[in-house]
Amino acid sequence: MSWRSKAQLSTMWLILLLAVAAPWLGMYPVLGMRIMSFALFACAFNLMAGYTGLISFGHAALFGGAGYVTGLALTSWGWPTPAGIMFGVFVALVIGLAMGVLAVRRYGIYFSMVTLALAQIVYFYCLQADFTGGEDGLQGIPRGTLFGLSLQSDRVMYYVMLVVFVASWWFIRRIVRSPFGQILQAVRENEPRAISLGYRVNRYKLGMFLLSAGFAGLAGAMKAVIMGFETLTDVHWSTSGMVILLTLVGGLGTDLGPILGAVIITVLEEKMGAIGHFLEHITGVHWFASLNDNVSMINGAIFVLCVLLFRRGIVGTFNARWGGARAASG
Amino acid sequence: MIASQKSSHTKASHGSGAGAPILRAHKLGKKFSGFAAVEGVDLGVAEGSIHALVGPNGAGKTTCFNLLSKFLEPSAGDIFFRERNITRMRPADVARLGMVRSFQISATFPQMTLLENVRVVLQRAAGLAHQFWMPARALTRLDQEALRFLDMVGLSGQAGQLASSLPYGHKRALELATTLAMDPQLLLLDEPTQGLGHEDVEQVTELIRRVAQGRTVLMVEHNMSVISKICDRVTVMQRGQVLAEGSYDEVSRNPEVITAYMGDAEEGIHA
Numbered sequence: 001m002s003w004r005s006k007a008q009l010s011t012m013w014l015i016l017l018l019a020v021a022a023p024w025l026g027m028y029p030v031l032g033m034r035i036m037s038f039a040l041f042a043c044a045f046n047l048m049a050g051y052t053g054l055i056s057f058g059h060a061a062l063f064g065g066a067g068y069v070t071g072l073a074l075t076s077w078g079w080p081t082p083a084g085i086m087f088g089v090f091v092a093l094v095i096g097l098a099m100g101v102l103a104v105r106r107y108g109i110y111f112s113m114v115t116l117a118l119a120q121i122v123y124f125y126c127l128q129a130d131f132t133g134g135e136d137g138l139q140g141i142p143r144g145t146l147f148g149l150s151l152q153s154d155r156v157m158y159y160v161m162l163v164v165f166v167a168s169w170w171f172i173r174r175i176v177r178s179p180f181g182q183i184l185q186a187v188r189e190n191e192p193r194a195i196s197l198g199y200r201v202n203r204y205k206l207g208m209f210l211l212s213a214g215f216a217g218l219a220g221a222m223k224a225v226i227m228g229f230e231t232l233t234d235v236h237w238s239t240s241g242m243v244i245l246l247t248l249v250g251g252l253g254t255d256l257g258p259i260l261g262a263v264i265i266t267v268l269e270e271k272m273g274a275i276g277h278f279l280e281h282i283t284g285v286h287w288f289a290s291l292n293d294n295v296s297m298i299n300g301a302i303f304v305l306c307v308l309l310f311r312r313g314i315v316g317t318f319n320a321r322w323g324g325a326r327a328a329s330g
Numbered sequence: 331m332i333a334s335q336k337s338s339h340t341k342a343s344h345g346s347g348a349g350a351p352i353l354r355a356h357k358l359g360k361k362f363s364g365f366a367a368v369e370g371v372d373l374g375v376a377e378g379s380i381h382a383l384v385g386p387n388g389a390g391k392t393t394c395f396n397l398l399s400k401f402l403e404p405s406a407g408d409i410f411f412r413e414r415n416i417t418r419m420r421p422a423d424v425a426r427l428g429m430v431r432s433f434q435i436s437a438t439f440p441q442m443t444l445l446e447n448v449r450v451v452l453q454r455a456a457g458l459a460h461q462f463w464m465p466a467r468a469l470t471r472l473d474q475e476a477l478r479f480l481d482m483v484g485l486s487g488q489a490g491q492l493a494s495s496l497p498y499g500h501k502r503a504l505e506l507a508t509t510l511a512m513d514p515q516l517l518l519l520d521e522p523t524q525g526l527g528h529e530d531v532e533q534v535t536e537l538i539r540r541v542a543q544g545r546t547v548l549m550v551e552h553n554m555s556v557i558s559k560i561c562d563r564v565t566v567m568q569r570g571q572v573l574a575e576g577s578y579d580e581v582s583r584n585p586e587v588i589t590a591y592m593g594d595a596e597e598g599i600h601a
Contacts, residue, residue, distance in 0.1 A: 171463075179453055179469055180462035186439045186450045192401070193437035197451050197512060198425035199459070211462060 011256065019162055029154040030226070035266045036165045037223035042246040042258030043172050044215030049244075050253030051176055052205050053188050057112040057240050058099055058119030059216050064235030065122055066092040066217035067224035071138040072131050074225070081144035081151065085221040092217020093210055095122060100209035104202050116237060123235045137231035141224055151225070161222060168215055173255050175211060184208055245299060249306050251313030260314055265302070269295050352377040352412055352516055352546050353398065353429070359406035360393055367393040369570045371407070375516070375563075380538070380547045382557045382578075385567035386591055391550045392434070392520065394567065398548070399431040399518050400424045411516070428515035434524055438501050438508070440494035444485055447493050447504060448476040451511040476511070483507045483537060499530030506537055517541070519549035523556055535560060558582075566590065 019036075023029045041063050049055050070088035073079040079087065103114040126132045133139065143151035151157045175181055187194045187201045194201055224230045233239060246265050251257025268275075276291030291298065310317035351374035358371040368390040375381045383391050396402040398409060400421040408417045416424055425431075439447050452472045453459045461468065480486040483503040488496070493504060502522065509517060522538060523531045531553065538547065539560050551557055557564060557578055564581045566574045568590045574581050581587055 174465060175462045177466040178462045178464050179458040180460050180464075182442075182446065182450060182466075182469065183453065183459050185442060189439040189441055190437055192433065193439070194450075195401075195421050196399070196425055196431045196433075196437070197508065198422050198430075198454055200420070200422045204460075207460065207462070 008255075015256075015259070016166065023155050023158055029158040031266070031270055033154075033158055033161045033226045034223070034270075035262055036161050037219050037226065038243075038246060038266055039259045039262035040165050040168055040222070041216055041219035042243050042250070042262050043169055044212050044219060045243045046247045046252065046254075046258045047172055047175065047215065048209055048212035049247060051181065051184050051188065052208050054104070054107070054111045054205065054209075055244065056099075056103075056115040056209075056212075057237070057244070058103075058115030058117075058122075059212075059243050060235050060237060060239035061099070061119035061122035062092040062096055062213045062216040063220035063223075063239060063243075064126065064230070064232075065095050066220035067230040067234050068126060068132055068138060070221035071141040071224045071230045074141050074144060075138065076131065081146055081225060084144075085218070085225065088221030088224070089214055089217040092213050092220065096210050096213025096217075097206075100206045100213070104205040104209060116240070119235070119237065119240060123232070123237070126232060126235050132230075132232075135232065137229055138224075139229050141228045141230065143225055143228065157226060161226060164218070164222060168218060169255075169259070172215060176255075180204070180207065242299075245303055248313055249302060251315030251317070251319070254313065254315040254319065257313050257315035264314075265299065268298060268302075272298060350377070350413060351375050353548065354410040354413075355394075355398060355407065356410070357407040358394070358397055358404055358409065360390075360397055360402060361405045366570055368397065368404075371567075371570075371572055373398075373565060373572065375546060375548050377546055378544075379562040380542050380549070380560050382561040382564045383548065383550045383567065384552070384554075384557065384564060385573070388569075389567040390570040391567055393570075395431075395518060395520055395548075395550050399429070401431070425512070428513070429518065430509050430512045430514035430516070431518035432505055432509060432520055432522065434520045438493040438496075438504050441492060443490055443492055444480055444496075444504055445473060445476050445489040448479050448508050448511050449473070451508050452476055455513075479507045479511045480504075482510060482541075499526055499533065502526065502530070502534055503537060506534075506541060510541055514545065516546045516548065519547060519551075521550050521552065523551065523553050531556065554582075 019032070022032050041059070045056065045059050066088035069091045070084045073084035073087045074081065099115055099118045102118065103111050106114055127134060131138070143157060145151060146160060149156065151160060183194070183199060183204055187199065187204055191201055220234060223234070242265070246261035247258050248261070249264060250259065250261025272295050273292035276288045279288035279291070280286060306313065312320055353375040355371055355373040358368060358373070359366065360368045371394060383394065385391050393402065397404045400416065400419060404417060408415055410416065411424070411427055411429055416427070439450065442450070449469060449472050452475055453469070456472055458469060458472070477486050477489060480489055483506055485500060485503055485507065493501065496504060519538065523534055526534060535556050538549075542560070561578060564576065564578050565572055566581055566584075566587050573590055574584045574587050576584070
C-alpha cells in the first residue's frame with residue numbers, strides 16, 4: 001500500500017471519528033444531518049458527473065421528488081419509515097429512468113438542458129399537485145421508528161443517518177472501482193474506442209444515471225424524514241445548481257470532494273450570520289451584518305474563486321499536487 | 331485463442347479473391363448536406379486478405395471507412411458482413427460480430443494502465459462488464475490473459491504504466507493488442523502508420539502482417555511502401571468513387587491512377 005492510499009485511509013478514519021464524536025463535541029445534530037444529506041446528494045451527483053463527464057442539471061427532481069413521496073407515504077398512508085424511504089428511492093429511480101433514457105444520448109450542454117427541462121416538469125407538477133401542499137410545503141412528516149427504535153431523538157436519528165451515509169459512500173466508492181466502473185472510465189476517456197470494442201455505451205451511461213438517481217433519492221428521502229417537512233426548494237432548479245457547486249468546490253470525480261464541498265457550503269450558509277457579525281465587529285463595516293441575507297452572493301464568490309484558482313476543486317487540486325499520477329481517482 | 335487460429339494464410343490463396351468476400355459494399359453512398367462524399371462505391375474484401383483503400387486527399391476514403399465500420403449512416407447502398415446485411419446495425423453490434431476498427435489518432439484509454447486497457451476488452455467476453463456491486467479485485471482473474479496480448483506486441487513489461495506515458499509508436503502497438511483481444515475476424519485499420527517515425531513504421535507494418543495471420547484486414551493507408559509490402563489488394567478512390575482495383579503492381583501502373591495522384595502536375599508539364 002502506497003503512502004498515499006495510507007494517507008487517504010487515515011483521512012477517512014479521521015473524518016469518520018469526527019462525525020461519530022460530533023454530537024458530543026457540541027455540534028447541533030440537525031446541522032450534521034443536513035450536511036450528511038447534502039453530502040450524500042453530492043456523492044450521488046458526482047457518481048454521474050465525475051465518472052461519465054455528463055453534468056446533470058436536473059438532480060433536484062430526484063432529490064426533492066423522493067422527499068415528497070417519502071413524506072406522502074409517512075404522513076398520509078402511515079407507512080413505516082424504512083418502507084417510506086425505500087418508496088422514495090424507487091420513485092427517484094423511476095424519474096431517473098425517464099430522464100436518463102432521454103438524456104444519455106446527448107452530450108455536454110445538451111445533456112444538461114434535457115435534464116433541466118425534465119426536472120422543471122417535476123417542479124411544476126409538485127407546485128400544482130395537492131399532496132405537496134404547494135407553496136406551503138408538506139409539513140409534519142413523522143420520523144417514526146426503525147426496527148422498534150424511536151427516531152424522535154436527534155441523536156438517534158443522527159447516528160442512523162451516519163450509518164446510512166457511510167454505507168452509501170462506501171458503496172458508491174466501490175461502484176467507481178467495480179468492473180462496471182472500469183467500463184465507464186473507458187467510455188469517459190475514449191467513447192468512440194469503447195464503441196468500437198463492442199460496448200453499447202448509452203446503456204452504461206443509463207445504468208450510472210440510475211445508480212446516481214437512486215442515491216440522490218435516498219438523500220432526499222432521508223432529508224425529509226430528518227427535517228420533518230418537504231418544500232419546493234428541494235425540487236427547484238437552484239438545488240440542482242447547488243449540488244453542482246458543492247461537488248465542484250470539493251472536487252469533481254474524487255471520493256471525498258463532495259463531502260468536503262457539502263461541509264463547507266452548508267456550514268457557511270448556516271453560520272453566515274455569525275461570520276457577518278464577527279466581521280462587522282472587527283472591521284467596523286456595517287455592511288458585513290447583511291451577509292446573512294446574501295448567502296447566494298457568497299456562494300457565487302466561492303464558485304468564481306474555485307473556478308479561477310483551483311479548477312479541480314479542493315480535493316482534486318490537493319491530489320494533483322501531492323497525489324501522484326492517478327490523482328483523479330483519489 | 332490466437333495460436334489456435336493458424337490458417338492457410340498465403341499470398342497465393344487470397345490474391346485471387348476467390349470465395350465470398352467477408353465484407354462487401356453495394357452502391358454505397360454518403361451525402362453531407364448535398365455534397366456527395368462517397369457515391370456508388372462497390373467494394374469486396376476477400377477473406378484472409380490484406381486490402382488497402384488509397385486515394386488522394388478528399389477522395390472519400392475516411393468517409394467510406396466510417397460507413398463500413400458503421401460510425402456513419404450511409405445515405406444509399408448496402409453493406410454485407412459475411413453476406414449478412416449490416417447496413418442498419420449499431421456500431422457496437424457490428425464490433426460484436428467480429429469487425430473491429432481502429433482510429434486515425436491512436437485510440438487508447440490514456441488514464442488507464444496498459445493492463446487495464448486490454449482488460450476492458452476481455453471484460454465483455456468474460457461477462458464482467460456490468461457488475462457495479464463487485465470489488466475491483468474481481469477483475470484480476472483476467473490479468474493473465476491480458477498480459478498475453480500485451481506480450482504479443484512486446485509491451486508486457488510496461489503493463490502497470492498508464493497508457494498516456496507511452497511513446498506514440500507504442501500506443502499504436504497497445505491499440506493493436508486491445509483490438510486483438512477482441513478476437514476479430516476483420517480488422518479495419520484507419521491509417522495505422524500515420525504520424526509514426528521511420529523505425530516505428532517498419533515495426534507496426536511487421537505487427538500488422540503478424541496479426542493478419544488467419545484474419546482479414548482492410549486499411550486506409552497513405553504510405554505506399556507499406557502497401558507494396560503487405561497488401562494483397564488495393565482499391566483506389568477518387569472524388570468519392572472507385573477509380574481502380576487490383577494488386578499493388580497493377581494499380582501502380584494504371585495510367586488513370588497515376589494521373590489521379592500526379593494529375594495537375596503532369597498537365598502543368600505538358601501544357
